Amino acid sequence: MTHDVAVITINYNSSDFTISCVHNLIAKTDPNFNYHIVIVDNNSTQDEYDKLDKVRHIDNVTIVSSKINSGFAAGNIYGIQFVSAKYYIFLNNDCLTQNDCITILYDFCEKTPNTALCSPQLYTDNKQPVPCFDYFPEIISKFLGKGIFRITRGKAYYPRKKIPTAPIKVEVLSGSQLFVNSEVFNKIGGFDTIFFLYCEEEDLALRIHKEGYDIYLVPAAHNWHLGGGSTEKSFSIQKEFIISYLYLYRKHYGFFKTQLLKLLLLLRYTKKSIKNPANLQIILFIITGAHPKNSLRHQQPISE
Numbered sequence: 001m002t003h004d005v006a007v008i009t010i011n012y013n014s015s016d017f018t019i020s021c022v023h024n025l026i027a028k029t030d031p032n033f034n035y036h037i038v039i040v041d042n043n044s045t046q047d048e049y050d051k052l053d054k055v056r057h058i059d060n061v062t063i064v065s066s067k068i069n070s071g072f073a074a075g076n077i078y079g080i081q082f083v084s085a086k087y088y089i090f091l092n093n094d095c096l097t098q099n100d101c102i103t104i105l106y107d108f109c110e111k112t113p114n115t116a117l118c119s120p121q122l123y124t125d126n127k128q129p130v131p132c133f134d135y136f137p138e139i140i141s142k143f144l145g146k147g148i149f150r151i152t153r154g155k156a157y158y159p160r161k162k163i164p165t166a167p168i169k170v171e172v173l174s175g176s177q178l179f180v181n182s183e184v185f186n187k188i189g190g191f192d193t194i195f196f197l198y199c200e201e202e203d204l205a206l207r208i209h210k211e212g213y214d215i216y217l218v219p220a221a222h223n224w225h226l227g228g229g230s231t232e233k234s235f236s237i238q239k240e241f242i243i244s245y246l247y248l249y250r251k252h253y254g255f256f257k258t259q260l261l262k263l264l265l266l267l268r269y270t271k272k273s274i275k276n277p278a279n280l281q282i283i284l285f286i287i288t289g290a291h292p293k294n295s296l297r298h299q300q301p302i303s304e
Contacts, residue, residue, distance in 0.1 A: 006083040006182075022055045043302075070300070071197055077193060095224065119132065136209075174225070194247060196297040199245055203248055242265065262286055
């Protein structure tokens with residue numbers, strides 16, 4: 001059966017978030033709308049996986065299990081293999097929709113030709129809107145600040161801190177909530193699975209943009225991102241971000257700009273190491289290449 005929208009969400013030892021997310025989606029979405037939810041369990045502990053039984057009985061929910069934690073990109077690619085839909089929404093399990101986001105975004109895409117990717121407006125837990133779009137991570141902005149986009153973008157520039165009241169074209173959307181045309185997504189090869197935890201949204205947006213499609217923030221749809229559902233901050237996580245960021249730069253911006261980014265990162269972590277010498281390990285990591293072979297993806301055990 002082909003659905004209008006398939007919701008893909010990743011569960012990794014955060015089943016309470018996932019269960020709340022599913023119940024929230026069902027409560028907020030028009031019951032007559034043709035959608036399906038796929039939960040991809042990324043090799044959680046048995047106790048965490050068993051918790052998902054609380055939503056397993058729901059008709060429009062499918063739970064699939066991976067024997068390895070394959071990360072965000074590969075986990076979502078795995079999930080779409082179990083459903084057919086005109087649109088996918090890749091939704092973090094620590095998100096709670098505040099209104100019928102699915103049908104709002106679906107209707108917007110159906111009425112707005114050439115839209116390949118869109119997203120709701122994000123809100124805090126006390127219902128305050130927060131910036132949830134960005135500009136492509138060009139090297140000039142890393143040295144001069146994002147204010148440079150006022151000049152380079154001209155009339156297309158929209159301040160990140162100004163919350164729109166109508167849909168606006170943007171460059172990069174928050175990766176916690178990506179509503180994407182499945183035909184375009186499949187055409188460009190979906191997520192790049194070399195990314196494990198970070199920068200998937202920038203990479204996807206850059207490839208969509210290069211294909212000539214539009215990306216929108218749709219403020220009529222409201223979403224609340226709790227944050228921190230699966231990932232705890234650590235030096236390993238910082239290293240993972242650096243791996244992804246440098247890979248993104250090598251892929252889209254070339255050798256010279258990647259070296260400039262490395263220089264900038266070294267300067268930043270050198271400054272941090274004055275207060276916290278433990279940051280010296282990050283500096284050494286960058287100097288030695290921060291290669292994808294050091295990604296956490298290669299340290300994930302495979303379950304029996």
